[in-house]
Amino acid sequence: MNDPLDLHLQELRRGTVVLSCLQLLRTPGYGYGLLEDLERHGFATDANTLYPLLRRLEKQEFLTSEWNTEETRPRKFYRTSAEGERLADILTTEWNALTGAIRSLTDPHPVTDEEN
Amino acid sequence: MNDPLDLHLQELRRGTVVLSCLQLLRTPGYGYGLLEDLERHGFATDANTLYPLLRRLEKQEFLTSEWNTEETRPRKFYRTSAEGERLADILTTEWNALTGAIRSLTDPHPVTDEEN
Numbered sequence: 001m002n003d004p005l006d007l008h009l010q011e012l013r014r015g016t017v018v019l020s021c022l023q024l025l026r027t028p029g030y031g032y033g034l035l036e037d038l039e040r041h042g043f044a045t046d047a048n049t050l051y052p053l054l055r056r057l058e059k060q061e062f063l064t065s066e067w068n069t070e071e072t073r074p075r076k077f078y079r080t081s082a083e084g085e086r087l088a089d090i091l092t093t094e095w096n097a098l099t100g101a102i103r104s105l106t107d108p109h110p111v112t113d114e115e116n
Numbered sequence: 117m118n119d120p121l122d123l124h125l126q127e128l129r130r131g132t133v134v135l136s137c138l139q140l141l142r143t144p145g146y147g148y149g150l151l152e153d154l155e156r157h158g159f160a161t162d163a164n165t166l167y168p169l170l171r172r173l174e175k176q177e178f179l180t181s182e183w184n185t186e187e188t189r190p191r192k193f194y195r196t197s198a199e200g201e202r203l204a205d206i207l208t209t210e211w212n213a214l215t216g217a218i219r220s221l222t223d224p225h226p227v228t229d230e231e232n
Contacts (some may be wrong), residue, residue: 012131101158
Protein backbone atom coordinates (compact mmCIF):
# COMPACT_ATOMS: atom_id res chain seq x y z
CA MET A 1 0.00 0.00 0.00
CA ASN A 2 2.85 2.41 0.81
CA ASP A 3 4.90 1.07 -2.08
CA PRO A 4 6.45 4.16 -3.78
CA LEU A 5 5.11 2.98 -7.14
CA ASP A 6 1.54 2.92 -5.79
CA LEU A 7 2.00 6.36 -4.24
CA HIS A 8 3.12 7.81 -7.59
CA LEU A 9 0.11 6.20 -9.30
CA GLN A 10 -2.25 7.63 -6.65
CA GLU A 11 -0.69 11.05 -7.09
CA LEU A 12 -1.29 10.89 -10.85
CA ARG A 13 -4.94 9.91 -10.33
CA ARG A 14 -5.81 12.25 -7.47
CA GLY A 15 -6.95 15.36 -9.34
CA THR A 16 -9.03 13.36 -11.80
CA VAL A 17 -11.64 12.41 -9.17
CA VAL A 18 -12.56 16.09 -8.70
CA LEU A 19 -12.93 16.54 -12.45
CA SER A 20 -15.01 13.37 -12.85
CA CYS A 21 -17.38 14.31 -9.97
CA LEU A 22 -17.95 17.76 -11.44
CA GLN A 23 -18.69 16.30 -14.89
CA LEU A 24 -21.01 13.53 -13.64
CA LEU A 25 -22.92 15.81 -11.22
CA ARG A 26 -24.02 18.11 -14.04
CA THR A 27 -26.87 15.57 -13.64
CA PRO A 28 -27.81 15.66 -9.91
CA GLY A 29 -26.95 12.49 -8.00
CA TYR A 30 -26.50 10.81 -4.62
CA GLY A 31 -23.10 9.91 -3.22
CA TYR A 32 -23.68 6.18 -3.55
CA GLY A 33 -24.87 6.35 -7.17
CA LEU A 34 -21.93 8.58 -8.02
CA LEU A 35 -19.54 6.02 -6.54
CA GLU A 36 -20.97 3.39 -8.91
CA ASP A 37 -20.82 5.76 -11.90
CA LEU A 38 -17.19 6.63 -11.17
CA GLU A 39 -16.26 2.96 -11.07
CA ARG A 40 -18.14 2.27 -14.31
CA HIS A 41 -16.16 5.07 -16.01
CA GLY A 42 -12.84 3.71 -14.76
CA PHE A 43 -12.12 5.96 -11.75
CA ALA A 44 -11.15 3.82 -8.77
CA THR A 45 -12.23 5.50 -5.54
CA ASP A 46 -14.06 4.57 -2.34
CA ALA A 47 -16.70 6.07 -0.04
CA ASN A 48 -14.06 7.18 2.52
CA THR A 49 -12.41 9.32 -0.15
CA LEU A 50 -15.48 10.41 -2.09
CA TYR A 51 -17.84 11.59 0.66
CA PRO A 52 -15.38 14.03 2.30
CA LEU A 53 -14.45 15.25 -1.22
CA LEU A 54 -18.11 15.99 -2.01
CA ARG A 55 -18.46 17.96 1.24
CA ARG A 56 -15.27 19.88 0.42
CA LEU A 57 -16.45 20.71 -3.11
CA GLU A 58 -19.76 21.87 -1.65
CA LYS A 59 -17.99 24.11 0.87
CA GLN A 60 -15.93 25.56 -2.01
CA GLU A 61 -19.25 26.20 -3.86
CA PHE A 62 -18.39 23.99 -6.84
CA LEU A 63 -21.34 21.75 -5.86
CA THR A 64 -24.75 22.56 -4.40
CA SER A 65 -26.77 20.05 -2.40
CA GLU A 66 -30.38 19.37 -1.45
CA TRP A 67 -32.04 16.84 0.79
CA ASN A 68 -34.55 14.51 -0.76
CA THR A 69 -37.04 13.94 2.07
CA GLU A 70 -39.61 12.06 0.00
CA GLU A 71 -38.22 8.70 1.09
CA THR A 72 -38.23 7.10 4.57
CA ARG A 73 -34.56 7.91 4.99
CA PRO A 74 -33.64 11.41 3.74
CA ARG A 75 -30.76 11.46 1.24
CA LYS A 76 -28.60 14.33 0.13
CA PHE A 77 -28.13 14.87 -3.55
CA TYR A 78 -25.49 16.98 -5.19
CA ARG A 79 -25.36 19.03 -8.36
CA THR A 80 -22.50 20.88 -10.05
CA SER A 81 -22.89 24.67 -9.68
CA ALA A 82 -22.16 27.19 -12.46
CA GLU A 83 -18.79 27.79 -10.76
CA GLY A 84 -18.22 24.01 -10.70
CA GLU A 85 -18.94 23.77 -14.43
CA ARG A 86 -16.38 26.50 -14.99
CA LEU A 87 -13.82 24.58 -12.90
CA ALA A 88 -14.58 21.38 -14.86
CA ASP A 89 -13.90 23.23 -18.12
CA ILE A 90 -10.63 24.69 -16.77
CA LEU A 91 -9.45 21.28 -15.51
CA THR A 92 -10.34 19.64 -18.86
CA THR A 93 -8.34 22.28 -20.75
CA GLU A 94 -5.42 21.75 -18.36
CA TRP A 95 -5.64 17.96 -18.77
CA ASN A 96 -5.43 18.33 -22.55
CA ALA A 97 -2.44 20.69 -22.26
CA LEU A 98 -0.69 18.23 -19.92
CA THR A 99 -1.41 15.37 -22.34
CA GLY A 100 0.30 17.38 -25.08
CA ALA A 101 3.23 18.19 -22.79
CA ILE A 102 3.65 14.50 -21.83
CA ARG A 103 3.58 13.46 -25.51
CA SER A 104 6.24 16.07 -26.32
CA LEU A 105 8.66 14.37 -23.86
CA THR A 106 8.96 11.28 -26.02
CA ASP A 107 8.27 12.92 -29.37
CA PRO A 108 11.14 12.28 -31.82
CA HIS A 109 10.71 15.88 -33.07
CA PRO A 110 11.62 18.01 -30.06
CA VAL A 111 9.91 21.28 -29.13
CA THR A 112 11.16 24.20 -31.23
CA ASP A 113 12.97 26.68 -29.06
CA GLU A 114 14.90 29.87 -29.68
CA GLU A 115 18.11 28.00 -30.49
CA ASN A 116 16.62 26.54 -33.69
CA MET B 117 -2.39 31.29 -4.15
CA ASN B 118 -4.71 29.36 -1.84
CA ASP B 119 -7.65 29.94 -4.16
CA PRO B 120 -9.52 26.58 -4.35
CA LEU B 121 -9.39 26.71 -8.15
CA ASP B 122 -5.59 26.96 -8.10
CA LEU B 123 -5.36 24.12 -5.58
CA HIS B 124 -7.43 21.85 -7.86
CA LEU B 125 -5.21 22.77 -10.82
CA GLN B 126 -2.07 22.04 -8.80
CA GLU B 127 -3.52 18.70 -7.73
CA LEU B 128 -4.16 17.78 -11.37
CA ARG B 129 -0.59 18.69 -12.35
CA ARG B 130 1.26 17.21 -9.39
CA GLY B 131 1.87 13.64 -10.58
CA THR B 132 2.97 14.78 -14.03
CA VAL B 133 6.22 16.31 -12.75
CA VAL B 134 7.42 12.87 -11.60
CA LEU B 135 6.59 11.38 -14.99
CA SER B 136 8.28 14.20 -16.91
CA CYS B 137 11.47 14.01 -14.80
CA LEU B 138 11.71 10.25 -15.36
CA GLN B 139 11.23 10.66 -19.12
CA LEU B 140 13.71 13.55 -19.52
CA LEU B 141 16.40 11.95 -17.31
CA ARG B 142 16.64 8.90 -19.58
CA THR B 143 19.33 11.31 -20.84
CA PRO B 144 21.42 12.21 -17.75
CA GLY B 145 21.08 15.82 -16.62
CA TYR B 146 21.66 18.39 -13.91
CA GLY B 147 18.86 19.82 -11.79
CA TYR B 148 19.14 23.27 -13.33
CA GLY B 149 19.10 22.06 -16.93
CA LEU B 150 16.14 19.81 -16.11
CA LEU B 151 14.23 22.79 -14.72
CA GLU B 152 14.71 24.58 -18.07
CA ASP B 153 13.71 21.48 -20.05
CA LEU B 154 10.55 21.03 -17.97
CA GLU B 155 9.54 24.62 -18.63
CA ARG B 156 10.24 24.28 -22.36
CA HIS B 157 7.96 21.21 -22.45
CA GLY B 158 5.15 23.02 -20.63
CA PHE B 159 5.54 21.74 -17.04
CA ALA B 160 5.48 24.67 -14.64
CA THR B 161 7.63 23.91 -11.59
CA ASP B 162 10.35 25.61 -9.56
CA ALA B 163 13.64 24.69 -7.91
CA ASN B 164 12.04 24.47 -4.45
CA THR B 165 9.72 21.75 -5.72
CA LEU B 166 12.05 20.03 -8.16
CA TYR B 167 15.22 19.54 -6.10
CA PRO B 168 13.54 17.77 -3.14
CA LEU B 169 11.59 15.67 -5.67
CA LEU B 170 14.82 14.56 -7.37
CA ARG B 171 16.30 13.55 -4.00
CA ARG B 172 13.11 11.63 -3.16
CA LEU B 173 13.13 9.81 -6.51
CA GLU B 174 16.77 8.94 -5.95
CA LYS B 175 16.02 7.58 -2.48
CA GLN B 176 13.22 5.49 -4.01
CA GLU B 177 15.78 4.20 -6.56
CA PHE B 178 13.92 5.54 -9.60
CA LEU B 179 16.91 7.81 -10.29
CA THR B 180 20.63 7.29 -9.84
CA SER B 181 23.08 10.15 -9.39
CA GLU B 182 26.76 10.89 -9.90
CA TRP B 183 28.94 13.86 -9.10
CA ASN B 184 30.70 15.55 -11.98
CA THR B 185 33.95 16.74 -10.40
CA GLU B 186 35.62 17.83 -13.63
CA GLU B 187 34.51 21.41 -13.15
CA THR B 188 35.57 23.91 -10.46
CA ARG B 189 32.28 23.47 -8.65
CA PRO B 190 31.17 19.80 -8.49
CA ARG B 191 27.63 19.22 -9.78
CA LYS B 192 25.36 16.24 -9.28
CA PHE B 193 23.76 14.73 -12.31
CA TYR B 194 20.83 12.38 -12.36
CA ARG B 195 19.79 9.54 -14.62
CA THR B 196 16.60 7.43 -14.70
CA SER B 197 17.27 3.88 -13.44
CA ALA B 198 15.79 0.72 -15.01
CA GLU B 199 13.20 0.78 -12.22
CA GLY B 200 12.50 4.45 -13.02
CA GLU B 201 11.97 3.61 -16.72
CA ARG B 202 9.49 0.94 -15.63
CA LEU B 203 7.66 3.50 -13.44
CA ALA B 204 7.60 5.99 -16.35
CA ASP B 205 5.99 3.32 -18.57
CA ILE B 206 3.41 2.46 -15.89
CA LEU B 207 2.55 6.14 -15.32
CA THR B 208 2.24 6.73 -19.09
CA THR B 209 -0.15 3.77 -19.42
CA GLU B 210 -2.17 5.08 -16.46
CA TRP B 211 -2.27 8.58 -17.96
CA ASN B 212 -3.67 7.20 -21.21
CA ALA B 213 -6.29 5.15 -19.32
CA LEU B 214 -7.32 8.25 -17.33
CA THR B 215 -7.55 10.29 -20.55
CA GLY B 216 -9.96 7.66 -21.92
CA ALA B 217 -11.95 7.67 -18.67
CA ILE B 218 -12.20 11.49 -18.70
CA ARG B 219 -13.39 11.45 -22.34
CA SER B 220 -16.02 8.83 -21.48
CA LEU B 221 -17.60 11.26 -18.96
CA THR B 222 -18.73 13.63 -21.69
CA ASP B 223 -19.07 11.08 -24.49
CA PRO B 224 -22.61 11.15 -25.94
CA HIS B 225 -22.43 7.33 -26.20
CA PRO B 226 -22.25 6.19 -22.56
CA VAL B 227 -20.20 3.23 -21.34
CA THR B 228 -21.99 -0.06 -21.94
CA ASP B 229 -22.92 -1.65 -18.65
CA GLU B 230 -24.87 -4.73 -17.60
CA GLU B 231 -28.20 -2.93 -17.84
CA ASN B 232 -27.89 -2.59 -21.64
